[in-house]
Amino acid sequence: MNRRIIDGALRVVPAAVAIVGLCGLYEGYRRMGIATDDKWPVIGGDLPVKTNAITMPALSDIVARFFEPQQRRSGTTVLEAVLQGSWYTLRISLAGFVMGALIGMALAIVMLRSKLLEKGILPWIIVSQTIPLLALAPVIVTWGNRIELVDWQPWMSVSLIATYLTFFPVAVNGLRGLQSPPNHSIELMDSYAATRRQTLLKVRLPGAVPFLVPALKLAAAASIIGSIVGEISIGLSGGVGRLILAYAQQAQTDPPKMYCAIIGAGLLGLVFTSAVGSLERLMPGSRHRSEMSL
Amino acid sequence: MRDTRTSRWRLVLALLLSFALFAVACGDDSEDEGAGDGPSSDELTPISLQLQWFTQGQFCGYYAGIEQGYYADRGLDLTIIEGGVDIVPQTVVANGDADYAVSFTVRGLASRENDADLTQIAQVFQRSGTRQVSWADSGLNSPADWEGKKIGNWGFGNEFELLAAIRQAGLDPETDVELVQQQFDMVAITNRDIDAAMATIYNEYAQMLETVNPETGELIQPEELHVLDYNDLGVAMLQDALWADTNRLEEEEFRAQTVDFLAASMEGWIYCRDNLEEGVQIVLDNAPILGEGHQRWMINEVNNLIWPSPDGVGILDPDLYQQTIDVAVEFEILAGQPDEEATRSDLMEEALAQLEEKGLDVTGADYAPIDVEPTPGGE
Numbered sequence: 233m234n235r236r237i238i239d240g241a242l243r244v245v246p247a248a249v250a251i252v253g254l255c256g257l258y259e260g261y262r263r264m265g266i267a268t269d270d271k272w273p274v275i276g277g278d279l280p281v282k283t284n285a286i287t288m289p290a291l292s293d294i295v296a297r298f299f300e301p302q303q304r305r306s307g308t309t310v311l312e313a314v315l316q317g318s319w320y321t322l323r324i325s326l327a328g329f330v331m332g333a334l335i336g337m338a339l340a341i342v343m344l345r346s347k348l349l350e351k352g353i354l355p356w357i358i359v360s361q362t363i364p365l366l367a368l369a370p371v372i373v374t375w376g377n378r379i380e381l382v383d384w385q386p387w388m389s390v391s392l393i394a395t396y397l398t399f400f401p402v403a404v405n406g407l408r409g410l411q412s413p414p415n416h417s418i419e420l421m422d423s424y425a426a427t428r429r430q431t432l433l434k435v436r437l438p439g440a441v442p443f444l445v446p447a448l449k450l451a452a453a454a455s456i457i458g459s460i461v462g463e464i465s466i467g468l469s470g471g472v473g474r475l476i477l478a479y480a481q482q483a484q485t486d487p488p489k490m491y492c493a494i495i496g497a498g499l500l501g502l503v504f505t506s507a508v509g510s511l512e513r514l515m516p517g518s519r520h521r522s523e524m525s526l
Numbered sequence: 527m528r529d530t531r532t533s534r535w536r537l538v539l540a541l542l543l544s545f546a547l548f549a550v551a552c553g554d555d556s557e558d559e560g561a562g563d564g565p566s567s568d569e570l571t572p573i574s575l576q577l578q579w580f581t582q583g584q585f586c587g588y589y590a591g592i593e594q595g596y597y598a599d600r601g602l603d604l605t606i607i608e609g610g611v612d613i614v615p616q617t618v619v620a621n622g623d624a625d626y627a628v629s630f631t632v633r634g635l636a637s638r639e640n641d642a643d644l645t646q647i648a649q650v651f652q653r654s655g656t657r658q659v660s661w662a663d664s665g666l667n668s669p670a671d672w673e674g675k676k677i678g679n680w681g682f683g684n685e686f687e688l689l690a691a692i693r694q695a696g697l698d699p700e701t702d703v704e705l706v707q708q709q710f711d712m713v714a715i716t717n718r719d720i721d722a723a724m725a726t727i728y729n730e731y732a733q734m735l736e737t738v739n740p741e742t743g744e745l746i747q748p749e750e751l752h753v754l755d756y757n758d759l760g761v762a763m764l765q766d767a768l769w770a771d772t773n774r775l776e777e778e779e780f781r782a783q784t785v786d787f788l789a790a791s792m793e794g795w796i797y798c799r800d801n802l803e804e805g806v807q808i809v810l811d812n813a814p815i816l817g818e819g820h821q822r823w824m825i826n827e828v829n830n831l832i833w834p835s836p837d838g839v840g841i842l843d844p845d846l847y848q849q850t851i852d853v854a855v856e857f858e859i860l861a862g863q864p865d866e867e868a869t870r871s872d873l874m875e876e877a878l879a880q881l882e883e884k885g886l887d888v889t890g891a892d893y894a895p896i897d898v899e900p901t902p903g904g905e
Contacts, residue, residue: 282717284740303817304905305810313815370612377623467580467610477611478580478815484713485736485817485903 289488297488314496317472328391329455332398340406369465393462397454405447409440452508456501570603576615576624581813583824591794600786631764643772646869648840654762658754660722669695675721678708690761728827735900763850789877820904833890840874
């Protein structure tokens with residue numbers, strides 16, 4: 233029990249220090265700029281970023297803005313709006329993430345079948361990630377509208393954009409993971425006359441877990457980014473991406489608000505990534521298995 | 527041991543799948559929120575309009591048309607599709623994913639030149655809304671004063687009025703002026719990082735007036751700014767227009783529906799002209815995230831771009847059309863004069879006849895904008 237608390241603290245403390253440090257840096261720079269009229273102290277010359285209230289609102293203003301209404305007449309506070317938007321974006325990302333993880337895993341298993349398949353597919357998987365998302369987004373919308381099978385909704389296009397970013401790390405790392413068990417383990421399974429499927433389930437998949445967990449964490453972060461970019465790109469409303477854009481239009485008249493949405497989006501990525509990371513405990517072959525059984 | 531492993535994989539898989547189902551189910555919920563407007567949409571013909579940006583006062587007329595039942599009165603059930611950063615409205619129509627689109631005149635014409643079957647069916651904004659804004663104390667009173675200055679523009683096809691004005695002043699846009707890519711906001715000019723910024727009179731200019739000047743601690747006053755109007759220079763280009771698929775307009779049914787769509791849309795714009803406050807409410811009801819003061823300013827200024835419409839609302843002014851094309855051809859956005867079928871006014875004229883029969887004022891000859899007081903933050 234005590235060890236757990238210590239472990240937890242060891243994980244939280246550096247992160248907290250980093251955040252406090254960043255905030256300190258921001259506030260320090262800002263106050264220095266205000267004090268020196270946007271000049272470097274001693275050496276002189278203009279600061280690279282101006283420190284007035286429009287460009288760099290005070291941290292206290294940003295925090296306070298969370299608890300004020302979005303608009304004078306609006307009943308919702310910025311915090312509520314950001315939470316609602318984040319929840320919406322999270323659901324879209326989740327759908328994209330699950331799809332991407334399944335597709336990535338399927339591709340990894342297919343590529344495992346033979347070197348030829350690996351050589352044939354892997355380069356295309358890598359090429360797929362060099363296509364700019366912004367070029368892809370309108371195409372996905374158009375294609376989605378051509379699908380007769382389901383009643384295509386705009387949010388599905390955004391999920392698909394998230395899928396597109398998600399499958400990549402899973403496919404690449406998944407393949408490496410599936411190939412990771414040493415030859416003698418595979419040969420042992422062969423000597424038992426195990427089928428491919430049995431070897432896959434009993435040796436390769438558990439062996440892939442240490443590779444999959446970081447891949448899924450990467451994929452989780454990517455799926456949030458994909459959703460946010462997708463929302464802005466195709467104009468889906470309701471999510472935190474759209475909120476960033478809407479608030480950015482008031483970047484000058486209400487500067488702290490935009491930062492609220494950006495902080496919200498950042499936290500969303502963090503929460504989703506840690507949630508996916510904690511899936512690790514559930515996975516077979518995980519280091520945390522013993523803790524799980526407690 | 528073997529069993530727990532397999533079952534744990536199953537657990538993970540089951541969790542993932544249930545997450546996915548959950549996410550999909552939730553996604554469906556939120557889709558329903560906007561639906562179900564109007565009484566019974568069973569007998570109504572569903573039609574759609576693709577905007578070029580998100581819901582805001584710029585599109586007040588269409589929202590008012592829905593709220594006031596002008597579309598429903600004509601048997602139409604209009605769905606408005608919001609734009610996005612990468613959405614090209616006229617392409618959406620050309621792909622058949624929307625019936626109508628709001629797009630700038632030249633953008634639609636350029637798509638048509640690239641073999642998209644698009645026809646302009648109405649010219650909603652009669653004037654250009656683009657301005658070039660500088661601080662009054664920098665003394666940039668005409669484009670001739672821009673020599674050697676940092677002049678902001680948005681790019682993406684928004685810069686041609688600016689380039690034409692520079693050339694008209696006898697300057698070379700490539701060498702005599704420092705053209706700066708500007709964000710879609712006014713932060714750079716407010717911070718004096720650039721000397722003049724591009725702004726629409728209905729949006730970004732208002733943002734300036736809604737801003738507390740970091741130097742004075744008070745709202746920026748109109749007297750502190752110099753606003754250059756491209757309409758006055760004779761290089762203005764026409765903007766918000768309505769587009770439809772050329773071939774579909776040949777179908778009798780779609781043609782009749784389009785006349786009704788235009789009549790309802792313009793009736794919506796007439797409503798926004800005569801009922802500014804209600805127009806503000808309608809826009810805010812559709813997009814509660816927006817600031818009330820800013821939308822009041824926007825609708826008032828957009829009204830001023832539409833009204834008066836001397837030949838009737840939605841009718842293309844041939845001289846301004848030619849001016850728009852001339853600038854476009856000069857800067858090679860268009861290869862040449864568009865063909866005759868690129869625009870048609872017969873549908874709009876039939877729609878106007880409908881409106882006149884209802885006794886509505888379709889020219890707004892007496893229209894005058896009100897004075898909207900800028901509010902801090904546009905609230």
